[in-house]
Amino acid sequence: MAEPDTPTMSSFSPSFFMGGFECSTHRRNDGKRLDLIxxxxxxxxxxxxxxxxxAHGILGARDGARWHLIERVPGQYNWSPVLPLIRAAKKAGVRVAWDVCHYGHPDHVSPMEDGFAEALARFAAAFARLLLEExxxxxxxxxxxxxSFWSWAAGDVAYFNPGRRHWGAELKARLVAASIAAGRAARxxxxxxxxIAVDPIIKVFPETPDDAEFAEEHDEAQWHAWEGLLGRWQPELGGTPDGFDLMGVNYYWNNQFVREGDRGYTVRLxxxxxxxxxxxxxxxHARIQRxxxxxxxxxEGTPRAPWLRYVCDEVRAAMRAGVPIGGICLYPVVSHLxxxxDRYCPNGLFEMHPNRGRRPVDPALARELARQVALFDAFRRGEAVPEEPDSGPAFVTAWNHSETVRLSAGAEEQRVSHEATAGEHGA
Structure with a gap:
């Protein structure tokens, strides 16, 4: 296995590949508090x-502090929920980028109300001091x-807390201001x-020429949070040119879509x-310059390895074109509910349920990861690594096959359920 890199300004991780642990802690609209950790x-x-x-050569990670557990009483911090994670990562030699607020917050504060930014800033400063010590x-x-995603999901379509509609722009401004305050306090x-400032990169398409303006506005909105932190969008929020160091971009198979109001459909590879x-x-990179x-x-499912192959080939192509990309984070690295x-989402390198104290590894994804580690090691040494033009079609084939299997399994499940129900009722 190659020696770990020294982290540079284009990354925080000693290795090019990283692993992210799902750490969402928001409340659903039914009031249930999620805690993916x-x-x-x-x-x-x-x-x-x-x-x-x-063991897989991954020496960088994303993880989270569960603010709602740490600050149950305003102004009082109990670090016991996060200390085991900090110490485990250090023991293993893994460098972590920590999410301070991953959708969730204590019940005594809310981004809908004044005081949220100040509370988050105090928490971020205290957490930064703890991390320095540990x-x-x-x-x-x-x-x-x-x-941006939180603002849309919770401010426009009422998917989770604070569960508003037609309030996304206001929520985005409040979250930008809170992030600015927290980052400044931590520094x-x-x-x-x-x-690090993390958000999805997306592409929105119009269904008809009449939808073009709406699609363009939705597409443009993806940049507002990053630009707000840098003082380019709503500068009255307090953003500055040094508002963040690294641009974290999230990209999944459904990040390109046609949007029609609250509904739409994916434009697939x-x-x-x-x-x-x-x-x-x-x-x-051209837009944000970070x-x-x-x-x-x-x-999810069997296309995990083909998807990673496609993403890696595209990342190398972008790097060849001069885009400074410091790493790829497998997120989530552990499958989750x-x-x-609470359905099982098999999308990680590791499956969720341990077997004899260890989480099972997805063998195909592990093989592809090892292959990509070697390719990126060679590529970053300046060696010639050819493009893999079949990576996209290979993923499409794998994805279509997995969908066929899933739909067939669903139809069979419905048939068995119907026959069982019919039998119960004497049909």
């Missing part, structure tokens, strides 16, 4: 999880995860703290309208 048992299996990352160096923080508390990921990465890391990418219905 607990439901995946990452809080209990942190040592094994970080050892497993290191890690021995200034931390890497993402003050507010996915500002003042611990000079040298590095900040293979559709003539679909734009190559390399172009979206180049556009992101080094990039792929902060999230994955897909779905937000809405």
């Amino acid at each position: 607990a439901s995946t048992r990452h809080d209990l299996l942190a040592e094994q999880d970080y050892e497993a990352l290191a 890690e021995g160096e200034p931390p890497i923080l993402c003050p507010v995860n996915e500002i 003042e508390a611990v000079p040298g703290t590095r900040l 293979g559709d003539p309208r679909h734009r190559p990921l390399r172009e979206l990465l180049a556009e992101a 080094p990039i890391i792929m902060a999230e990418t994955s897909i 779905g937000w809405d219905d």
